[in-house]
Amino acid sequence: MTKDTTEWYASWFDTPYYHILYADRDHAEAHQFMDNLTQYLNLPEQGKILDLACGKGRHSIYLNSLGYDVTGVDLSENSIAYAKRYENETLHFEVHDMCEPYNEKFDAVFNLFTSFGYFEKSVDNLNTIKAIKEDLNEFGFGVIDFMNADFVIENLVPEDVKTIAGIDFHQKRYVEGGHIIKDISFTDEGIDYNYQERVKAKTLSDFEELFEQAGVYLLDVFGDYKLRKFHKSTSERLIMIFK
CATH class of the missing domain: 3.40.50.150 (Vaccinia Virus protein VP39)
Structure with missing residues (x-):
């Protein structure tokens, strides 16, 4: 089962997974x-x-x-x-x-x-x-x-995996249409999730x-x-x- 919520911030920021991923701030x-x-x-x-x-x-x-x-x-x-x-x-x-x-x-x-x-x-x-x-x-x-x-684009890490609380967050970063984009995918309790962050550069x-x-x-x-x-x-x- 896949949960695809690429509508972006209104849904992503409201999930517990957002806070899990960025818990180490x-x-x-x-x-x-x-x-x-x-x-x-x-x-x-x-x-x-x-x-x-x-x-x-x-x-x-x-x-x-x-x-x-x-x-x-x-x-x-x-x-x-x-x-x-x-x-x-x-x-x-x-x-x-x-x-x-x-x-x-x-x-x-x-x-x-x-x-x-x-x-x-x-x-x-x-x-x-x-x-x-x-x-x-x-x-x-x-x-x-x-x-x-300018600094972020110059130093962009195209892809990595961050493991937190037993969840492997796969992150892909790229620039498209004047936005810096991060695709985030992971599986938790048998459900596949896909989120996207889009910020105007x-x-x-x-x-x-x-x-x-x-x-x-x-x-x-x-x-x-x-x-x-x-x-x-x-x-x-x-x-x-x-x-």
Whole structure:
């Protein structure tokens, strides 16, 4: 029996297998990034942060532990249901489409860990940046933490197998139609599964064009979670600060 769900993020992010495959993400690195970012932005004490596409809330929970009032939103109902276990008076989670404004004002809106460029309609990329702008207060900052597409394409591993929890995840990576694509196939309890991740290979110049269309201003660009300078050929990340 085969379960084919290549529709992509709406289904893949809502499965337990997504979280199994990426269970080894570096929490220490994520915490260091949040420390560096909030210090750089000099956010006010108990400032309000919106975490767009928050997943199970790992960044939101840590930001809240630093004293910030955090709202995490995601399209995945399962991820939000999980994250809600950690809610308190200054930490809230809600199912929400980041293409649309949240209709509150924040000191910062974070879109982290390449949670952008999934949309089938290219206008939704612009709508997301417009929504971020709408959700910022007068002194607020928007942050998009994206992959450095040039670096990723140059260093793409075409194929590998990752075994976690007794499941062999077969991963194939390639570039097609301006997207970086990963096909993921595996078998669990006699059922074959096929998923696909598709992310638009947007570069800094692509984002600069979107920012101009959205009427926001790019303030700074960093190339890694230590906030070192961005270099097109060697930086792993593309971290953009705007308002």
